[in-house]
Amino acid sequence: MELKSVREFAEQHGLSERTVRNWCTTKKIEGAFLVGKTWNIPADASPPRKGKVKESPLLKRFREEKEGNVRGGIYHRTQIDLTYNSNHIEGSRLTHEQTRYIFETNTIGITDESINVDDIVETANHFRCIDLIIDKANDKLTEAFVKKIHRILKTGTSDSRKSWFNVGDYKKLPNEVGGNPTCPPEEVHDRMKALLGTYNAKPRKTLEDIIDLHQKFEAIHPFQDGNGRVGRLMMFKECLANGIVPFIISEDLKLFYYRGLREWGHLNGYLMDTCLTAQDNYKALLDYFKIKY
Numbered sequence: 001m002e003l004k005s006v007r008e009f010a011e012q013h014g015l016s017e018r019t020v021r022n023w024c025t026t027k028k029i030e031g032a033f034l035v036g037k038t039w040n041i042p043a044d045a046s047p048p049r050k051g052k053v054k055e056s057p058l059l060k061r062f063r064e065e066k067e068g069n070v071r072g073g074i075y076h077r078t079q080i081d082l083t084y085n086s087n088h089i090e091g092s093r094l095t096h097e098q099t100r101y102i103f104e105t106n107t108i109g110i111t112d113e114s115i116n117v118d119d120i121v122e123t124a125n126h127f128r129c130i131d132l133i134i135d136k137a138n139d140k141l142t143e144a145f146v147k148k149i150h151r152i153l154k155t156g157t158s159d160s161r162k163s164w165f166n167v168g169d170y171k172k173l174p175n176e177v178g179g180n181p182t183c184p185p186e187e188v189h190d191r192m193k194a195l196l197g198t199y200n201a202k203p204r205k206t207l208e209d210i211i212d213l214h215q216k217f218e219a220i221h222p223f224q225d226g227n228g229r230v231g232r233l234m235m236f237k238e239c240l241a242n243g244i245v246p247f248i249i250s251e252d253l254k255l256f257y258y259r260g261l262r263e264w265g266h267l268n269g270y271l272m273d274t275c276l277t278a279q280d281n282y283k284a285l286l287d288y289f290k291i292k293y
């Protein structure tokens with residue numbers, strides 16, 4: 001059987017090597033196989049067809065377990081892991097066990113430490129955000145939808161009582177991320193409209209497209225606070241919408257994730273590799289729960 005390398009296949013079809021490599025990893029190129037660290041592609045293989053994406057087995061399972069209030073399944077595990085890790089990256093001091101208790105019992109369990117009320121409220125709110133992206137996974141990503149995620153996440157927090165904070169809407173005051181300037185408040189709407197317009201115009205989104213959207217969203221930093229969690233929820237939703245295995249950025253990947261965001265546009269491999277590592281971790285969960293991908 002005649003084989004082609006990733007580079008040869010990419011050049012033949014006018015694609016980026018990274019896109020082809022991702023298709024191989026996600027089994028979207030029939031017959032592609034890995035030898036060591038090198039992908040081999042049958043010479044007669046074709047790129048995956050564009051068009052409507054069939055609902056993924058994972059999204060179907062999410063919806064079944066959510067509606068059936070199933071405990072101990074992938075929905076249950078994802079709610080806890082995604083919420084814990086995304087909040088922890090942003091400074092929440094709740095433990096994984098406390099996060100699990102809040103999801104399962106609406107309490108934090110026994111503790112001898114003082115707990116920030118906002119951490120508890122945002123954890124409960126994050127569960128609702130995940131439910132929203134599961135319910136609306138196939139809906140178009142719009143400014144209104146992104147604002148709704150933010151409103152749910154921050155409702156009932158101390159920030160929501162500050163008139164200038166603007167929960168559920170774009171920021172009123174300039175902010176920074178990692179000491180770097182972000183988009184001025186008066187330009188946020190135009191920048192977000194352009195970003196989502198360009199993204200939604202693509203008929204079929206790849207993992208690289210979704211990561212690129214995330215990095216550009218974080219660079220705009222449209223909200224006063226909560227941008228990281230909203231952005232990671234957007235990525236998870238868009239993976240579900242496009243038949244791509246989603247992923248959770250865990251604490252041990254935090255520094256690589258931040259470095260990747262900083263270097264995107266110069267050295268995209270940093271963030272891409274971090275997200276692929278997180279995706280591999282999530283695939284192991286899918287294997288355990290016997291969910292195809």
